[in-house]
Amino acid sequence: xxxxxxxxxxxxxxxxxxxxxxxxxxxxxxxxxxxxxxxxxxxxxxxxxxxxxxxxxxxxxxxxxxxxxxxxxxxxxxxxxxxxxxxxxxxxxxxxxxxxxxxxxxxxxxxxxxxxxxxxxxxxxxxxxxxxxxxxxxxxxxxxxxxxxxxxxxxxxxxxxxxxxxxxxxxxxxxxxxxxxxxxxxxxxxxxxxxxxxxxxxxxxxxxxxxxxxxxxxxxxxxxxxxxxxxx
Amino acid sequence: xxxxxxxxxxxxxxxxxxxxxxxxxxxxxxxxxxxxxxxxxxxxxxxxxxxxxxxxxxxxxxxxxxxxxxxxxxxxxxxxxxxxxxxxxxxxxxxxxxxxxxxxxxxxxxxxxxxxxxxxxxxxxxxxxxxxxxxxxxxxxxxxxxxxxxxxxxxxxxxxxxxxxxxxxxxxxxxxxxxxxxxxxxxxxxxxxxxxxxxxxxxxxxxxxxxxxxxxxxxxxxxxxxxxxxxxxxxxxxxxxxxxxxxxxxxxxxxxxxxxxxxxxxxxxxxxxxxxxxxxxxxxxxxxxxxxxxxxxxxxxxxxx
Numbered sequence: 301x302x303x304x305x306x307x308x309x310x311x312x313x314x315x316x317x318x319x320x321x322x323x324x325x326x327x328x329x330x331x332x333x334x335x336x337x338x339x340x341x342x343x344x345x346x347x348x349x350x351x352x353x354x355x356x357x358x359x360x361x362x363x364x365x366x367x368x369x370x371x372x373x374x375x376x377x378x379x380x381x382x383x384x385x386x387x388x389x390x391x392x393x394x395x396x397x398x399x400x401x402x403x404x405x406x407x408x409x410x411x412x413x414x415x416x417x418x419x420x421x422x423x424x425x426x427x428x429x430x431x432x433x434x435x436x437x438x439x440x441x442x443x444x445x446x447x448x449x450x451x452x453x454x455x456x457x458x459x460x461x462x463x464x465x466x467x468x469x470x471x472x473x474x475x476x477x478x479x480x481x482x483x484x485x486x487x488x489x490x491x492x493x494x495x496x497x498x499x500x501x502x503x504x505x506x507x508x509x510x511x512x513x514x515x516x517x518x519x520x521x522x523x524x525x526x527x528x529x530x531x532x
Numbered sequence: 533x534x535x536x537x538x539x540x541x542x543x544x545x546x547x548x549x550x551x552x553x554x555x556x557x558x559x560x561x562x563x564x565x566x567x568x569x570x571x572x573x574x575x576x577x578x579x580x581x582x583x584x585x586x587x588x589x590x591x592x593x594x595x596x597x598x599x600x601x602x603x604x605x606x607x608x609x610x611x612x613x614x615x616x617x618x619x620x621x622x623x624x625x626x627x628x629x630x631x632x633x634x635x636x637x638x639x640x641x642x643x644x645x646x647x648x649x650x651x652x653x654x655x656x657x658x659x660x661x662x663x664x665x666x667x668x669x670x671x672x673x674x675x676x677x678x679x680x681x682x683x684x685x686x687x688x689x690x691x692x693x694x695x696x697x698x699x700x701x702x703x704x705x706x707x708x709x710x711x712x713x714x715x716x717x718x719x720x721x722x723x724x725x726x727x728x729x730x731x732x733x734x735x736x737x738x739x740x741x742x743x744x745x746x747x748x749x750x751x752x753x754x755x756x757x758x759x760x761x762x763x764x765x766x767x768x769x770x771x772x773x774x775x776x777x778x779x780x781x782x783x784x785x786x787x788x789x790x791x792x793x794x795x796x797x798x799x800x801x802x803x804x805x806x807x808x809x810x811x812x813x814x815x816x817x818x819x820x821x822x823x824x825x826x827x828x829x830x831x832x833x834x835x836x837x
Binding site: 351353374375376377378380381382384385390392395396397398399400401405408409410412413417457461 | 713714716717720721722723724725726727729730731733734
């Protein structure tokens with residue numbers, strides 16, 4: 301089985317604070333994994349470390365055979381754009397939207413590769429089919445949207461690119477159950493044949509049965525696989 | 533009131549618009565208030581003068597006093613000004629952007645560095661070329677004509693028309709290209725921009741070079757009306773900064789509207805009493821900013837972060 305992502309002895313943190321402690325993780329092609337754990341135990345930091353958004357990090361990260369990790373003690377976000385262009389698409393925590401751009405311009409932003417930019421209109425139509433409420437809000441500034449609509453914009457921006465690896469950070473953060481269940485159903489119904497996905501989430505019940513593996517993270521260390529549980 | 537001030541007002545407005553748009557674009561994309569824009573203006577004016585002095589005898593000995601020679605002269609003038617402006621943009625990139633762009637306190641530091649570049653290059657120009665004003669060849673020729681009973685000089689007409697063409701191209705480019713979206717997105721959320729594959733370090737190069745060459749064009753066009761001197765950039769810099777603020781920093785159409793308003797205000801006040809021009813301009817800008825703190829094109833008034 302080909303590995304899309306191989307993380308070996310990854311540590312990362314912010315300033316004097318060490319959040320991740322020598323994490324080993326590997327991900328097969330086409331696999332969906334859920335990352336579960338409490339607040340402050342390193343889910344977001346792991347996702348940020350893969351894209352070089354932490355303040356410092358050390359350890360190897362192999363993405364599709366190419367080394368994108370390494371030791372680094374400054375320059376947060378300096379390499380992010382080039383790493384993202386290798387085929388990683390991210391929906392960050394807290395959405396990271398541009399308040400002064402419209403929904404359509406956001407989706408244009410997401411299409412950074414040449415092929416995606418050339419067929420952006422088709423892809424935007426596909427995203428409007430997945431997230432139907434966005435169709436009406438096409439020309440509204442995203443700064444005026446509600447939290448749920450912003451999350452749809454953020455995930456739509458992620459889907460504009462045909463990536464090998466999708467990273468979704470807490471898609472349910474701050475949303476009402478009715479809204480996030482429809483959002484998650486949209487994510488599960490995506491037809492991503494050749495791409496893998498990591499979803500960080502606190503609610504195990506929402507992920508179980510929909511992902512291939514559930515991995516627990518506690519105090520900056522991975523704690524093996526978590527069993528699937530039924531949502532009561 | 534004399535009707536001929538319309539041409540004068542539009543002439544002022546087009547120079548101000550070129551300056552204000554470049555300052556506004558630099559702010560909205562890389563978050564730098566570029567105080568060295570005045571130096572870029574002066575340096576490109578001098579470069580235009582220098583190359584026109586070199587090429588003038590060559591061109592006129594080959595083509596004589598024909599229209600072709602006139603066009604060639606104009607393209608040498610504007611081309612050399614644009615090239616010098618773009619080079620100044622590169623210098624600003626390497627001195628004031630690249631070393632400090634991800635360090636703390638970047639906006640204030642870059643403001644101070646660019647102010648330093650401004651002062652240093654004015655002194656260098658004084659040292660090498662002296663304080664005497666330089667007159668550039670008139671690329672649009674001498675004379676005047678009338679449209680709807682408004683007398684317009686050739687240099688005014690040339691400035692207004694070429695500025696309108698340049699601004700139209702800029703607006704279309706900013707609206708429809710990937711770079712235009714990148715420029716608007718970068719400042720609003722750096723993290724989101726990085727996740728959208730936008731690299732600040734790479735996008736800053738074309739932004740600074742294009743805005744530098746816009747300053748070069750405005751220097752070449754203004755030199756058709758007034759002389760070039762080492763300090764000729766400071767008034768356009770101040771006007772450009774305040775108009776960029778008036779239009780809402782980062783908003784190109786707002787900066788255009790602001791430039792037209794200020795141009796007409798200055799022309800009207802100047803026709804009554806010349807010494808009240810600056811006074812009236814700044815009162816106007818302060819009043820607008822009290823009413824609309826984010827400027828005329830204030831985009832983010834009703835949004836939340």
